[in-house]
Amino acid sequence: MEPSDAELIAAVRKGDVAQFEPLITRYQPRVFATARRYARREDEVQDIVQEVFIKAFQKLDSFRAEAPFEHWLMRLAVRTCYDFLRVHQRNRETTLTELSDPEVDWLERFAAAPTQDHEGGDAARALVERVLTQLSPEARLIITLLEIEDRSVKEIAELTGWSVPLVKVRAFRARAQMRKILETMTREKFL
Amino acid sequence: MELDKLHKKLVAVAQANPPGNGVPYAFEKRIMARLAAHAVVDVWTLYGRWLWRAVTPCFSVMAGLAIWVLVTMPSEPDPHSLEQALENTILSSDDVSGE
Numbered sequence: 578m579e580p581s582d583a584e585l586i587a588a589v590r591k592g593d594v595a596q597f598e599p600l601i602t603r604y605q606p607r608v609f610a611t612a613r614r615y616a617r618r619e620d621e622v623q624d625i626v627q628e629v630f631i632k633a634f635q636k637l638d639s640f641r642a643e644a645p646f647e648h649w650l651m652r653l654a655v656r657t658c659y660d661f662l663r664v665h666q667r668n669r670e671t672t673l674t675e676l677s678d679p680e681v682d683w684l685e686r687f688a689a690a691p692t693q694d695h696e697g698g699d700a701a702r703a704l705v706e707r708v709l710t711q712l713s714p715e716a717r718l719i720i721t722l723l724e725i726e727d728r729s730v731k732e733i734a735e736l737t738g739w740s741v742p743l744v745k746v747r748a749f750r751a752r753a754q755m756r757k758i759l760e761t762m763t764r765e766k767f768l
Numbered sequence: 769m770e771l772d773k774l775h776k777k778l779v780a781v782a783q784a785n786p787p788g789n790g791v792p793y794a795f796e797k798r799i800m801a802r803l804a805a806h807a808v809v810d811v812w813t814l815y816g817r818w819l820w821r822a823v824t825p826c827f828s829v830m831a832g833l834a835i836w837v838l839v840t841m842p843s844e845p846d847p848h849s850l851e852q853a854l855e856n857t858i859l860s861s862d863d864v865s866g867e
Binding site for chain 1: 770772774777778781782783785787788789790791792795797798799802803804806
């Protein structure tokens with residue numbers, strides 16, 4: 578039978594560093610999936626995951642076991658991803674005018690029939706990524722957690738460390754920012 | 769173009785395509801190696817931590833000594849003994865030269 582999280586954490590705290598490896602093995606798929614929401618390049622994703630686990634190891638003494646270890650680790654992961662977004666805030670102004678032909682085709686088909694299902698999954702995914710890249714770090718985090726991952730405001734507050742009212746304000750601003758980006762993107766191509 | 773519908777459509781596309789949770793081979797070994805490297809550097813961190821912990825006891829000892837000195841010191845110096853000591857010091861050179 579595999580040791581529980583609590584047993585492994587207790588062993589690490591006593592100095593048996595090797596017991597941290599099963600914890601990494603157990604939770605790295607979830608941390609990788611989270612990191613891939615915010616970073617595109619695989620080397621960036623790996624850097625984020627590595628940083629999450631190193632922070633987790635260093636801060637293990639502050640884990641109070643009031644919530645499951647997984648929740649605590651995911652909070653660390655989301656905050657590390659947010660730090661990554663803030664540090665790697667790219668030049669967000671230039672990419673809107675560089676829509677690829679498949680992306681423009683997808684938008685044209687959408688404009689012609691908004692309610693229909695449209696083929697071209699890759700183009701749609703590229704458009705999503707393009708729009709998310711344009712958002713500010715706060716807006717991207719909020720849109721990802723609230724709309725794409727469908728989490729509640731309270732959950733987001735716990736994950737990010739922001740207050741519930743702040744999450745609501747940032748969600749409102751994030752939606753407005755996304756709308757503005759979509760407006761700019763479609764105005765440039767369809768007006 | 770209907771922006772609200774486009775917004776919902778793009779969110780739906782993102783929801784339908786969650787990122788993969790694949791892990792590179794032996795990634796946990798890489799992290800463990802990094803942790804081992806950190807452990808070497810952590811000697812200094814530990815040293816710093818101990819220094820910070822020593823601040824409180826050092827301040828306590830200093831405060832204790834200060835209180836002890838204040839309590840045991842006479843409130844006013846004895847004027848007679850000070851006068852006598854001053855006289856002894858000044859006249860001692862005359863005594864020596866007179867001899």
